[in-house]
Amino acid sequence: MTESLNQAPSSERVADELAVAIHEHRLSPGTKLNEDEVGAIYGVSRTVARAALQSLAHKRLVELRRNRGAFVAQPSAREAREVFEARALLEPRTARSAAERATDEDIALLQHHIDEEHAAIHAGELGRSVHLSGMFHLEIARIAHQETIAEFIAQLIARSSLIIALYWKRRGALCESHAHHALIQAFAKHDGDLAEELMKHHLLDLVTSLDLRNVSSAPTSLREALRP
Amino acid sequence: MTESLNQAPSSERVADELAVAIHEHRLSPGTKLNEDEVGAIYGVSRTVARAALQSLAHKRLVELRRNRGAFVAQPSAREAREVFEARALLEPRTARSAAERATDEDIALLQHHIDEEHAAIHAGELGRSVHLSGMFHLEIARIAHQETIAEFIAQLIARSSLIIALYWKRRGALCESHAHHALIQAFAKHDGDLAEELMKHHLLDLVTSLDLRNVSSAPTSLREALRP
DNA sequence: GCATCCAAGATCGTATACAATATTGGTCGC
DNA sequence: GCGACCAATATTGTATACGATCTTGGATGC
Numbered sequence: 001m002t003e004s005l006n007q008a009p010s011s012e013r014v015a016d017e018l019a020v021a022i023h024e025h026r027l028s029p030g031t032k033l034n035e036d037e038v039g040a041i042y043g044v045s046r047t048v049a050r051a052a053l054q055s056l057a058h059k060r061l062v063e064l065r066r067n068r069g070a071f072v073a074q075p076s077a078r079e080a081r082e083v084f085e086a087r088a089l090l091e092p093r094t095a096r097s098a099a100e101r102a103t104d105e106d107i108a109l110l111q112h113h114i115d116e117e118h119a120a121i122h123a124g125e126l127g128r129s130v131h132l133s134g135m136f137h138l139e140i141a142r143i144a145h146q147e148t149i150a151e152f153i154a155q156l157i158a159r160s161s162l163i164i165a166l167y168w169k170r171r172g173a174l175c176e177s178h179a180h181h182a183l184i185q186a187f188a189k190h191d192g193d194l195a196e197e198l199m200k201h202h203l204l205d206l207v208t209s210l211d212l213r214n215v216s217s218a219p220t221s222l223r224e225a226l227r228p
Numbered sequence: 229m230t231e232s233l234n235q236a237p238s239s240e241r242v243a244d245e246l247a248v249a250i251h252e253h254r255l256s257p258g259t260k261l262n263e264d265e266v267g268a269i270y271g272v273s274r275t276v277a278r279a280a281l282q283s284l285a286h287k288r289l290v291e292l293r294r295n296r297g298a299f300v301a302q303p304s305a306r307e308a309r310e311v312f313e314a315r316a317l318l319e320p321r322t323a324r325s326a327a328e329r330a331t332d333e334d335i336a337l338l339q340h341h342i343d344e345e346h347a348a349i350h351a352g353e354l355g356r357s358v359h360l361s362g363m364f365h366l367e368i369a370r371i372a373h374q375e376t377i378a379e380f381i382a383q384l385i386a387r388s389s390l391i392i393a394l395y396w397k398r399r400g401a402l403c404e405s406h407a408h409h410a411l412i413q414a415f416a417k418h419d420g421d422l423a424e425e426l427m428k429h430h431l432l433d434l435v436t437s438l439d440l441r442n443v444s445s446a447p448t449s450l451r452e453a454l455r456p
Numbered sequence: 457g458c459a460t461c462c463a464a465g466a467t468c469g470t471a472t473a474c475a476a477t478a479t480t481g482g483t484c485g486c
Numbered sequence: 487g488c489g490a491c492c493a494a495t496a497t498t499g500t501a502t503a504c505g506a507t508c509t510t511g512g513a514t515g516c
Contacts, residue, residue: 034498067499
């Protein structure tokens, strides 16, 4: 009975590592991802590096340009709005379901996420805190037992991370934690109505903390030139 | 000023052709998609065939099993429910937006879709009618100017096509057309409330026309053996 | 007759090699 | 000095080759 759980294609491992790097803002939007370099870094051939980049492209985390290569995506202001509109459609109702069926372990796990997020903030690891904040949202979708929606939300969270990297206007970095804490309390009470309402406003707060007037949908090539 | 619009990687062309074949029920759920065969059929190497299959896997239209190959996906009853729950979250509100901003050309295009759908039904091309019916829903998301949500809906529609192939209980094949016609009328009146309500019920009708009690989440390998 | 084991075949996973395209730097002409 | 053209380089797109893994058919032993 040998464990046959090694169901992990190596291209997905590479894709995950790159995704976390993007998530934690260690890779800036617009950065070129050379296939040879990526392959060399992770000790694989171009074939699997390429597969990883294509996977990330499908998740809209990188943009592929024919005969040009792969670049960390730079969502436009419009795309940013759309991403948060999509989240506004999906997450509040999902939070309601999650609140109604959350177990004690679920709540403990969420609390653990918040604790780690706090620790990251205090340690000055801002990128990591953004990542953990996203994981909190994703965990809620998982608790709701909605795999399909959870996948969408996972993608939207990843893209949100890029959006935050591009459009965040610094102010009120801790409102996040408060909102998350309030959500946990709603979960503990299994108050679906409250959870839905809290999530709705939490997302609205997030959008208003972005500066999307700056129509930087400008030719992405320009930013590119200033990066490397 | 030579047109540089040939922005189509050949793997995406192959993926699209396969997707349409699945959409139109010319490829049944569970069918094995051999990399060599796919490559030979479309006159490309295994490399690009493989990329196409990975792309479809990401859209959940095919399932990849390590060292086994690619198979047309067989959504479980639970996945089927989740897909329609996701659609229920996304599509009604999107229909509202679309109704509020639909132009005369938009409405004409939708009418054209319905006409083609009718033609396909009368011609006995049932698969094609399912495909066109899906395109109708997708067009609505486009009219709403929500690219991000439109992509999600596109994926959900494709998966719905598989679900219909697996769980459809034949009865009331034309309710579809009626619902679509009613939606167009709501659009013509720019009645967002009505469009949202119609879409909501249309999706509920769709779910109830499926037979999901049949918990055919049975080992997908069995069905496999009976297909080719 | 039945189950077990093993070898042959088929298929996938990955690496490498070659061709096509874009970028870059320099040279030529004005 | 400035711009346009062209060759050299770098990078991607695609094909092929090889090793690893799974499936399959038959032979062997009981």
